Amino acid sequence: MTQLFPGPIARTPGLTELDARARDIFRRVVEGYLETGEPVGSRTLSKGGVQLSPASIRNTMQDLAQLGLLDAPHTSAGRMPTHAGLRMFVDGFLEVGDVGEDERREIESRLYAKGRTFEEALSEASAILSGLAGGAGIVVTPVREGGVKHVEFVALGGGQTLAVMVFEDGTVENRLMRGGAGLTPSAFQEASNFLNARLRGRTLTEAKDEIRTELETARRQLDETAARLVEDGLAAWGGGEGAERALIVRGRANLLADASAREDLERVRQLFDDLEQKGQLIGLLDDVRDAEGVRIFIGAETRLFSLSGSSVIAAPYMTGRQKVLGAIGVIGPTRLNYARVIPLVDYTARVLGRMIDG
Numbered sequence: 001m002t003q004l005f006p007g008p009i010a011r012t013p014g015l016t017e018l019d020a021r022a023r024d025i026f027r028r029v030v031e032g033y034l035e036t037g038e039p040v041g042s043r044t045l046s047k048g049g050v051q052l053s054p055a056s057i058r059n060t061m062q063d064l065a066q067l068g069l070l071d072a073p074h075t076s077a078g079r080m081p082t083h084a085g086l087r088m089f090v091d092g093f094l095e096v097g098d099v100g101e102d103e104r105r106e107i108e109s110r111l112y113a114k115g116r117t118f119e120e121a122l123s124e125a126s127a128i129l130s131g132l133a134g135g136a137g138i139v140v141t142p143v144r145e146g147g148v149k150h151v152e153f154v155a156l157g158g159g160q161t162l163a164v165m166v167f168e169d170g171t172v173e174n175r176l177m178r179g180g181a182g183l184t185p186s187a188f189q190e191a192s193n194f195l196n197a198r199l200r201g202r203t204l205t206e207a208k209d210e211i212r213t214e215l216e217t218a219r220r221q222l223d224e225t226a227a228r229l230v231e232d233g234l235a236a237w238g239g240g241e242g243a244e245r246a247l248i249v250r251g252r253a254n255l256l257a258d259a260s261a262r263e264d265l266e267r268v269r270q271l272f273d274d275l276e277q278k279g280q281l282i283g284l285l286d287d288v289r290d291a292e293g294v295r296i297f298i299g300a301e302t303r304l305f306s307l308s309g310s311s312v313i314a315a316p317y318m319t320g321r322q323k324v325l326g327a328i329g330v331i332g333p334t335r336l337n338y339a340r341v342i343p344l345v346d347y348t349a350r351v352l353g354r355m356i357d358g
Helices: 020-036 042-047 054-066 083-092 101-111 118-133 185-199 204-218 224-238 252-256 262-275 278-290 338-357
Strands: 004-006 136-140 148-157 160-167 172-178 247-250 294-298 310-318 324-333
Touching: 020 042, 020 054, 020 083, 042 054, 083 294, 101 118, 101 338, 118 136, 118 172, 118 247, 118 324, 118 338, 136 252, 136 278, 148 185, 148 224, 160 224, 172 224, 185 204, 185 224, 204 224, 247 278, 252 262, 252 324, 262 310, 262 324, 278 294, 278 310, 278 324, 294 338, 310 338, 324 338
Parallel strands: 004 294
Antiparallel strands: 136 247, 136 324, 148 160, 160 172, 294 310, 310 324
């Protein structure tokens, strides 16, 4: 079974504090809500096998509501779980299975597609999860900690240049740059040599400011076009706050699939706004880096999704040496199919890690 790591929430009663009747009714309400997205009424439970009168069921549901585990959207409606109730259900009742054989083959074949680069694999992993799990697939790219092994500029024609950076961990980052027209082969070589002499074995973050300072004094020795290439390359690899981290989101349209009522559409609109908060979402996923398995954030447990009432199921992806590179997951409404999504996220993260190791 996949290990779960609950997020921080306010004090709610534990399973041992509920009697057998309350646990049974609570479980049925949550399962019914996750299946239909609708509040569950006492008559539905009575007809579904609970050997109690609707009045007795309502009394128990009222007790669960007073404990903060259930809520009623309208006075005449049935009950649905609160975010705290969902947390209790996920941690105490949820039975997580395994990924089906067909899904395993699809995940592996799409991630190992011939010629796929690491960057393409990250984007594909996000698309895979959005397609198989519903919701939106999200991936945060690695914190680049490895030293640089080699830098090269390649002329592509049409006024474009490809900046290539090879890292000591074997990964390669390519950046497309404009302004290659009129540059000579010697300028490309000179710019590459300048950066290789100063970057090799060091991280880009460590050396970037120092290189910019040296460039100012080296302009008299460097060809002007080569100096401009160096500047443009530094900007392309690390220009601006947060530029070295990327957030990949695929499948936003899935979030609209079940949004019919006005309140659902408002929730999705708020979620779309949340997804634009790149820095906060990357920070949330960075919290997953220290987890030893899948981590789940439900609604109000995180400040970012307290208004949209969304859930995030995420797992770290790492190398065979257990070096964590980033995180991958699914975001959607709190009534995500947790039992299905958790193993999908976990397996995709593990396959992505194996792919990185080659």
